[in-house]
Amino acid sequence: MGILDRVLEWEFNGRVLTIITAAARVALTPLAEDLVRMTISAAGGRGVIPTGAVVKKAWPPVRATVTRTGQGVSLSVSREAPGEANSGSGIRVKIGFSPLQVKWYRGGRLFATDEAIEVCRDRIAIHRVLGPNERFYGLGQKMGFLDRRGRKYEMWATDDPLHTPGTDPMYQSIPFLIGLRKGKAHGLFVDCAARSFFDLGSCEPAGTYSVEVLSPVLDAYVFAGPSMRDIIVRYTELTGRMELPPLWALGYHQCRYSYYPEARVREVAKAFREKDIPCDAIWLDIHYMDGYRVFTWDKERFPNPERLVEDLARDGFKVVTIVDPGIKVDPEFDVYREGMEGRHFITNPDGTVHVGEAWPGPSAFPDFIREKTRLWWGKKLKEAYIDKGVSGVWLDMNEPASFRKNLQGERTLPHDVLQGEDGRRVQHKDVHNLYGFTMSRATYDALRRYAPEKRPFILTRSGYAGIQRYAAVWMGDNHSWWEHVLASVPLCMGMGLSGVPFVGVDVGGFGGDATAELYARWMEMGAFMPFFRGHTALGTRDQEPWSFGPEVEDICRRYIKIRYRLLPLFYTLFEEASRTGLPVMRPLILEEQGDERVENLSDEFLLGRDILVAPVYLPGQTKRLVYLPRGEWYDFWTGRRYRGGRHIVANAPLDIVPVFVRAGGVVPMGPEISHTSAYRCAGVSPTRTMQSAEDPFDTLTLHVFAGEGVFELYEDEGDGYAYRNGAFGRTRITVTKERITVGTPRGDYRPLWRRVEMFLYGFGDIISVDGELVKTQERFKSDFLSIPTAEVLSDARRTLKVVVEKQGGFTVETRCS
Secondary structure, X not given: OEEXXXXXXXEEOXXXXXXXXXXXXXXXXXXXXXXXXXXXXXXXOOOXXXXXXXXXXXXXXXXXXXXXXXXXXXXXXXXXXXXXXXOOOOEEEEEEEOOEEEEEEEOOEEEEEEEEEEEEOOEEEEEEEOOOOOEEEEOOOOOOOOOOOOOEEEEOOOOOOOOOOOOOOOOEEOOEEEEEEOOEEEEEEEOOOOOEEEEOOOOOOOOEEEXXXXXXXXXXXXXXXXXHHHHXXXXXXXXXXXXOOOHHHHOEEEOOOOOOOHHHHHHHHHHHHHOOOOOOEEEEOHHHOEOOEOOOOOOOOOOOHHHHHHHHHHOOOEEEEEEOOOEEOOOOOHHHHHHHHOOOEOEXXXXXXXXXXXXXXXXXXXXXXXXXXXXXXXXXXXXXXXXXXXXXXXXXXXXXXXXXOOOOOXXXXXXXXXXXXXXXXXXXXXXXXXXXXXXXXXXXXXXXXXXOOOOOOEEEOOEEOXXXXXXXXXXXXXXXXXXXXXXXXXXXXXXXXXXXXXXXXXXXXXXXXXOHHHHHHHHHHHOOOOEEEEOOOOOOOOOOOOOOOHHHHHHHHHHHHXXXXXXXXXXXXXXXXXXXXXXXXXXXXHHOOOOHHHXXXXXXEEEOOOEEEXXXXXXXXXXXXXXXOOOEEEEOOOOOEEEOOEEEEEEOOOOOOOEEEEOOOEEEEOOOOOOOHHHHHHHHOHHHHOOOOOOHHHEEEXXXXXXXXXXXXXXXXXXXXXXXXXXXXXXXXXXXXXXXXXXXXXXXXXXXXXXXXXXXXXXXXXXXXXXXXXXXXEEOOOHHHOOXXXXXXXXXXXXXXXXXXXXXXXXXXXXXX
C-alpha cells in the first residue's frame, strides 16, 4: 500500500470538502456539529456498497466553513446559522497537504490525528496517533476486558465454538469504536461489511493505532464527543435504535438443545408452574424440525404444534422456535424447490446455486440482500410459525456458518460466491458481515407484516452495526466455565456500548455440565441482565432451575421472582434505550466518566444509572471486593449506607449477589407473578372496576434511597403499538434527602396500580404526606426479598414503610425525631 503523501487539488461546494491525491479521493461531509463523515475512495475503485446500517440520511443544516492555512485547509463545523459568529464548539478538521494528515479537534481539544493514510486497489488503512493512556471501548462482541487497548481485532462474522480469552473474531461484527483520552471521549464508526481490522496498539510500546478495511472504500463517521453517553446517543441516531420489546421478552426464558418430543415440553412447562418458578417462554431447538428442514415440524415429535402452542399460551407460556438459514438441498422439499424457482439462493460465479453444509446436510443459502428473497422468507415464516401462534424467532448459524470449509479454511461460504440484486451482484467477501443483519431484517419485516398488532421478538447470533433495530443478541455458544461467568459481563457491556441494549448469554453455560454453585451464581447475575435465558447443549445434564437440588432451586426461584418484581424497572430502562440508544446494562465508565478507577472495571455493571451489580464469578467465595463510585450507596439487600469513591468488601454467601443503589435512586417493583400475561389479564379483568386490598396489581412498590435523584417510571400495555399514539404513562419521582414527590401519571395509559407502597432508606423517622403527619410508621423487614431482617443504618435512621392510597400526585416529607 502507498501512503497518500501529496494533495493535488481540493474543492469545497459548501457542503462537502473533497481532497484529491494521485491514489485516492477523501471527502469530508459534516452531518452535525459533533459528527463528520469521512469517505476515502481508491482511485479507479468501485463506489460504496450500501450496508443498510445507516438509517438517518437527512440532518438539520449545519454551518461549515473552509479556510486556507499555510500548509493545507481547515474545515470548521458549527450549528449556528449563516451570518452568526462561529462559537468554536463544533468539530474542526485541519488537513495538511504534504504529506496528507488529518487532525480532529473540538474546541481546543485535539482528539485524533490521522498521521498517515495508506491506499491500494483493494484495501485502505488509517494510522492514528495513540495517546499514552488512551483507552478503547466498543467493537461489539469481543473477548477480554472492557478496555480493548493492546490487541488487534478482526471484523469477520465467525462461528467460534470455544470463546477462549484470545478468541477473535466472533459472531458479531460491529465496527464502532469509542476512544477515551484524558477523560474525554471520541468515536469512530467504519461502515464496511467486508473484512476489517482494528489494531489498537498490539505491538507495545506503540505510538499509533490503525483501522484497515479490505475494500477500495473506507466509509467512516467521526464523533467528537467528549461524553461517551452523547456519542452512543449520536451513533444510534445514525444507525437506528431498538424497538420497545414486548414485556414478555423481559421475563425468564427456558431453553435447551433440545426439548422434544411434545410431552417433554409440556412436562417442563408444568414443572415451572408447580414449583412456583416464573417463566414466560419455552424455546424449541432444531429437533422440532423434520430432519432439520427449516419451516417444518416433525410429525411424530410434534404432531399438532398449533394445539401445543395454544395450550402453553393458556398457562402463560410463549413459544420461540429456532430458524437456521441453510435449506436442505432436496428436490422433494418444497422450500428448496421454491427457492430454486424464485432464484433466492446465493450462487457460484458460474451462476449455479452454491451448496454448503449445515444441519440438514447439503444446503443452499438464501440471499437476504435481495428484496424478493426477504419477502419469500417472510411468507415461509408466516406459514410455518406465525400462523401457528409462535411468538418469537431465534436465528442461529447466520454468520453464515457452513460445515464445509472454504478455500481459506473458514467455516463459512466461499469468498467469491455472488449476492445482491440483479445488475448489482457483489462477491460474498464484500458483504459477509451483513448476512445475520439482513436475515434479521427479513424476519423482523415478516413479523411486522403478518402480526402487525404485536411487537416482534427476534434473537440473533450474528449481526452488524444497526442490528439493534431488528433483534436482540445473545453471545452464542459459551461453556459452563467460571471464566465464562466473568466473560459474560464485559461481553454484554461491550455490546451495549456498541448500540445494542438487548443482550444476554446462555445462563448456566451451553457447553459442558454446570455445577450447582456455578449455576446458582450465573442465575443470580442473569436476573439483572437485559436478556435472561437458561440454555444448554445436547448431551449435557439437565439444567432447569430445579435440576441441582433444593438449595439451588430455592435460589433460582428467589432471583427469578426478583426479576419479575423488577419488571417495572426493566421496562422503563428498555423504553429509555428505545428513545436514546443508551444500554440497559452499563459499564461504570459510562456514568462515571473521569473516574480512572472504572476505566477498565470489567466485573461490575450498572443496571441503568443507579443500580450496581457485582456478580460472584469464582467458586467457593463468600465475599468479594466491590468498587463503589463517588457519592453514597446503599446495600440493596440490607439498606446499609456506604461512602463511595472506594472499595469495600461485600458479603456474598451463595444466595446473595452484591447489589447496591445510588443515593437518590428509586427502585420500582411490581407484584409477584408467574408470567407477564398476568399484567394483561389484570388490565382487562372486570373486577378491576372495584378497588380490592387483595389485588396485587393495585399496588406500586417503590424502594427510595435518600439523596438527590429523579426517576421517571414508564408504563404501557406491554405489547402492541398504541403507545406510539399516546397510550403510555410516565410517573416522575423526585427524591431529596428529606422529601419524595410522586407525580401524577401523565399520558393516555391508565396504570393498574392505585396506591403506592414506599420503603424509605436513610430518611428521618417523622413522616408527613402532603403536610399531614403519619401517625404510625413500621420498622421494615425485607421479607419481600426473603432476607431475614434489614440492618439499622450507620446513622441510626430507621428504614420505614409508608403506604399512600393515591395514584401519585403527592409529596412525602421526612425529618429526624
